[in-house]
Amino acid sequence: MTIYDWLVIGGGITGAALAYELQAQGNKVLLLEPNSNLNNATRYSYGGLPFWATSPETKELCAEGMSIHRQLPEILDCDTEFQEINLLLTIKKNESPEKILKQYQSCEIPPQLLSVAESCELEPLLNPSAIAGAIYFPHGHINPVKTNEAYLKTFTRLGGTMIHESVNSFQFHQETVVGAKTDQNTYRADKTVVCAGGLTRRLLKQSSVTVPVYFTHAELLETPPLDLKLNTLIMPAHDQRLRLEAKATALEQESLWDQPEEDLGSAVIDPGAIQFRDGHLCIGQISRTLTDPNSKVDATASEAWLREEIGTLLPALKDVPAQWHSCLIAFSPNRESTIGKLEEYDGIYVFSGFTSPLLLAPPLARRFARSVS
Template sequence: MKIYDWIVVGGGITGAAVSYELTKKGFAVLLLERDTAMQNATRFSYGGLAYWSGTTDLTRQLCTEGIDRHRNLSAELDADTEFRELDLLLTIDRGVDVEQVAANYAHFAIPPQLLSVAEAGELEPLLNKSAIAGALTVRHGHISPTATNQAYCQAFVRLGGTIEFAEVTGLISEGNRISGVKTVGENYACENAVICAGGWSRSLLKAAGISAGVYFTRAEILETPPVDLQLRTFVMPALLKRFELEAESSKIEVDFLWDEPGKELHPPILDAGAIRFNDGSLRIGQLSRTLSDLNAKVDRQTSEKAIRAGIGKVLPDVANLPATWHDCIVAFSADNLPVVGPIGDRPGLQVFSGLSNPLAIVPALAERFANRAAGEKDWAMAYAPLRYELLSPDRFAKK
């Protein structure tokens, strides 16, 4: 049996980037992905790169490194990631204190500019100006997540990496050490395994008796075919409810509910937003739920109606476009930071998951992950050393 240096579990944007970066370092890498046709959070992402949104030294550093990588990634991977920069429009509902909302963003690396209703309407002509009290705007990165994921995978294979489509069912142990990965049809041996399975990471780790502070929401969106409607900006609400949902659902006092079947930790929330991709299609959303079951069923018709009603308030012309409902599992962590690094008491096992702002920082963080795997010091990077202890899965270890 071939023994791989690394097995990467999960072929979304995180797993593809980590696989590519590890292979660049000369490691023999196997990437395991369940679905031949992507149905994950990468596939249904808005594709936004919030490189302006760092609020700490760590997150500002990762965002700066990340956008630098994105600006050159198409050339590096020899494939078009569809990278661009556009105006993000953060709408503020009528009746809300616009100055207070703007103050909430003052500590961001690049604070958004406050716009009047008229100025917001000039920036986005499709906007329903009667529904807002104002808006914030900032330049924002954007990619096609699918194209970027494919570009990483193709570059990975060109470097000698291997991709297998198989459902991972567990980890193989020799004592405490992880020595391989089990799938439905075959077992694979490795020196190291890294879990990059997004929201599915929690169940894989739990099956191995590991708690790493990774949770998940079920996100629901609508996707249109290419349309003639010209949405100029990326529209999102300035007061995002998703982060509050994540914070409330990962509090220690409700943590036990995640391990009980059929639980909904908090009522669903809707952050009404829309983005037009280069091919003319739109993604509209986002309704988020914290359900303890990965395979929980939801009423898609009710969800679609809620999403259309929400976006109809700010972008009436978008609300009735033909669209298909989709859902996916989105990972997040208990402290809003990535969960990246080794599991202290399980040699051979690492995690790369729980990223709330994944697309902006994945390229830089995956590069740093591979550098550390190769034993390289952070001073070899163009940027300052990273405080890896802030990202370690062990920060969530139960005392």
């Protein structure tokens, strides 16, 4: 049986970036990912790189992330569609622009408050009667699918091994994790790192390990390439999802995460949209804190809600042809990622829970790989 230096569980942007960086350091790496079509949170991401949303503590890390993304097309020999775009954080008609603006004063790049007219000049598809203005930031952007695929292709080109199987448990030798089991096989490795996104918590809990990684169920619409032109990335200035996450991870809720079919808060919607280079759009998003990763929601009602909200903000998008999708989005409390060796057992690490994984996973994966190699 082949014994790998590292076993990486999960092939989204976090696992793909980490597997690549570990392989680039000369390790023998196996990556296990159940989906061959990348049907995950990375797949349905807006592709944003919020380098402006940094504090003095994370300034260096965000700058490192942007530097890596500027180099990735050459490093990975792939067009990741990296560019800088305009981000408009829309302010609802009944909200106070000045009050909302104060929430962004700690950002490293000063926010710019735009009037309704200025907002609609930058984004003509906006409904002027639906907003009280917007906050403007410069914003990085990539195609997340192309970037994820490029990481995986370069990983295998360097000699890494990728197998499409779903991990259901770990292989132990006394108090040390020495690999993982799937329905088909058992794989051995000196060290294992879990990058399973929204499934991280459940996978580790099966071995009586609790980590501060949680998940929301996200629902969105994806269109085919369209002739209309959305000039900016649109997101709400008042992010309901962050409040939902804070409520769901309050101390009194912790025990409920290990119960089946719990709903830890009412669903919220943050209407937004982005158009990619080929003309297709991603329209979102509804967020729910349901403790069962396999919970089912009413797709018809969900799509109707998405269309109603986006139709109010961007009327031209209300009736566009689109496919409804859902996925799990991992997060950690206080918008901090969960990275490092687990205390319960030797040989196992976690690399998950990123608030801005497209921006932060690449530099943190590089730092992680260099620190353990």
